[in-house]
Amino acid sequence: MKLRRxxxxxALAYNWxxxxxxxxxxxxxxxxxxxxxxxxxxxxxxxIFAAVQDVDSDSLCDNLQVRFSSQNLxxxxxxSANPNDAIFPQKLSxxxxxxxxxxxxxxxxxNDLGPNGVMLPFSEELKDAxxxxxxxxxxxxxxxxxxxLLKSASNVSWLDEYIDFLSEDYYLCLNVKSKNIADFGMxxxxxxxxxxxxxxxxxxxxx
Amino acid sequence: MEVVLEIEKEQTKFVKRKKRYSFILILSLVLFLxxxxxxxxxxxxxxxxxxxxxxxxxxxxxxxLIYFISVPYKMVKQxxxxxxxxxxxxxxxxxxxxxxxxxTIKINKSGLEVCTLKTTCIDKNIVFERExxxxxxxxxxxxxxxxxxxxxxxxxxxxxxSK
Numbered sequence: 001m002k003l004r005r006x007x008x009x010x011a012l013a014y015n016w017x018x019x020x021x022x023x024x025x026x027x028x029x030x031x032x033x034x035x036x037x038x039x040x041x042x043x044x045x046x047x048i049f050a051a052v053q054d055v056d057s058d059s060l061c062d063n064l065q066v067r068f069s070s071q072n073l074x075x076x077x078x079x080s081a082n083p084n085d086a087i088f089p090q091k092l093s094x095x096x097x098x099x100x101x102x103x104x105x106x107x108x109x110x111n112d113l114g115p116n117g118v119m120l121p122f123s124e125e126l127k128d129a130x131x132x133x134x135x136x137x138x139x140x141x142x143x144x145x146x147x148x149l150l151k152s153a154s155n156v157s158w159l160d161e162y163i164d165f166l167s168e169d170y171y172l173c174l175n176v177k178s179k180n181i182a183d184f185g186m187x188x189x190x191x192x193x194x195x196x197x198x199x200x201x202x203x204x205x206x207x
Numbered sequence: 208m209e210v211v212l213e214i215e216k217e218q219t220k221f222v223k224r225k226k227r228y229s230f231i232l233i234l235s236l237v238l239f240l241x242x243x244x245x246x247x248x249x250x251x252x253x254x255x256x257x258x259x260x261x262x263x264x265x266x267x268x269x270x271x272l273i274y275f276i277s278v279p280y281k282m283v284k285q286x287x288x289x290x291x292x293x294x295x296x297x298x299x300x301x302x303x304x305x306x307x308x309x310x311t312i313k314i315n316k317s318g319l320e321v322c323t324l325k326t327t328c329i330d331k332n333i334v335f336e337r338e339x340x341x342x343x344x345x346x347x348x349x350x351x352x353x354x355x356x357x358x359x360x361x362x363x364x365x366x367x368x369s370k
Contacts, residue, residue, distance in 0.1 A: 002312050003320055007278045010314075019273065023266035030265060033247050034258045074252070 040074035042179040043192035048078045049092065049100035051109050054164040055080040063162070064198060073194055083109050083166065101178040101195035102202070104150060106168035110139055115146040120174040122146070126184050130200040139171045147171030148203060159202065172202055208357070210365045212342050218290035221283055228280040235276070239268050285318025289360070299358040302369060303328050303337065305348050315340050317360055322346065324363060326356075339363050 012019065046064065057078040064076045079099070081091040083106060096103060097118055121144040122131075131148055139147035150172040151157040151165060159165075176185050180195030243261060250257045303326035310322050321340035328337050340362045348354070354366040 008274055011278055022269045026265040027262040030261050034254050037247050
């Protein structure tokens, strides 16, 4: 073939969009493959659902990321919703129940939703291992403990720096479907307890 | 009859070339996909740089594929189509007087790389100029020679010197 260059120029003149579109498609496919392959596994991420006015999610996520980076935490996400918004119940049931590991909920919301079947009832073993304060106040429903007081309406918390709480008592709860709560929930994976460690960390003083 | 272009022989040659290009295309595609998959699988968590390296490699591969495989493959297909159409096409016989030969190679409508043989022919006592395509660039006949040409789609297949 002596006129390869001329043939190439002819092809370029007629099919030049192909020369651009094919690399773009390849680039998108490669990027997608990398994204899929490196997507954090359920036990490498923590999802928090916060029923608050506002939250500085970037700073709080960074804080948790730094704190647990040595424990293979790859991603932290915080979804916030204001309980006074009309869309709040849908957001809680669709995003919260399906994705969240931890819930930061005010007393009124906990009371309305009825946590049985959604939140993890705390066992004595869980309390001993992950709640350091013996004087903690719990949210109890039908003699089961579903939440621990994170911040009372009258007190200040280290989380005030990141979260704009409503003037209510706030409880920290765990999703029964979380894969990050060792073997306390629905899944028997004792070695993955990142959500419980984050739970313990949030209940502490941020140190 | 002097043969300029042996259709059957050429057709066999181009069928082989078509197979070779198909094989190279598939092989390079398999190797590229395998390499890309390995890069993805073996990539570290901080894969941003590697991802862009792979995107650049993919772009170069695609452009290279078009230049080195797709363009020649299309040419081979055009030659193959030309040779296959020979079996059901019309073969023309024409008495031509050679006036010149232009050895510059160009691509004709069928996608063949050809040189131009400038000739004249007489029809109803009127002299017409006619350009005939020749696939052999070393083709040489003296000016003024009259030949009985055998043509297919204006490409010279063979000739017989006429007195």
